[in-house]
Amino acid sequence: MSFIDPGDEVLLPDPSFLTYPRQIQLAGGKPVWMKPTDELKIDTSNLQDLVTDRTKAIILNFPSNPTGEIMTALELKPIIDLAVDNNLILLTDEVYERCIFTDDKHIRIPALDGTYERTLLLNSYSKTYCIPGWRIGYAAGPKEMISQMIKMHSFIVANAPSAQQNALGEFINTKEADDFTNNLKDILKERMDKIVKGFNSIDGFNCRKPEGSFYAFPKVTFHKDYTTAVELSERIFDKQKVVLVPGTEFGPSGEGYLRASFGSISMDQIDETIQRLKNL
8 A cells, every 4th residue: 555556556476375466456456467387486487578557566475375385586586687677666475484394595585686675575473483363563675665654554553562572572583483483394394294195195186295384285176066166165164174275265376276274283183184085
């Protein structure tokens, strides 16, 4: 709302977190989907074709919700070049930065050449320290951009609660915080390995190993009883009381996929989930 005028266009990954297109529309803008590769990363081969005189910003989110994929600095370069060449704002949601299962290091978009002056880094402590109820997140960027946000923010939100701010201020950037996030990543990786193996043991499911986040995004095969992701997810819930979100909630390329969260499910519950799906 601080930067998008009615009719402005915003590029976003397809698929991506389901609130992104709605937030763009609430600001009066138009979502423009960047198509995925077979590996569910952003296809950068024809990005310039998506840019018009109304294009204003690009949203990035790695590790990704819902796919769990990441992109390297080299893979991101065409997107960064596009933003620089067309003077576009970059909004980078890096909420899963501490949850990467591969040996790749997290890429902070504002640290890449040519990005700092045009980038807003968005993050939250909800996932990092398992405190979603505290509702503490932040935006970081150049003073000129933040000042524009403050004009609107002051009329929408009073402030983040002081007690939670003080508690986090004492905790972040400590050895205890690093130990916590490292342990959390190990726990999530164990769950990830188990749920992906489980999905791949089910006829009609094909699940890539997510590189980060705590989401799996299995591809599914349809038949006469269900022909869309929505129909299948509803059938799974009605018959077996398992909640899997249809991939189309995250963009048009999500058809044929389901998203599963393993952020707060035990190993035994994963076994139970897979068994219920097999029963169906």
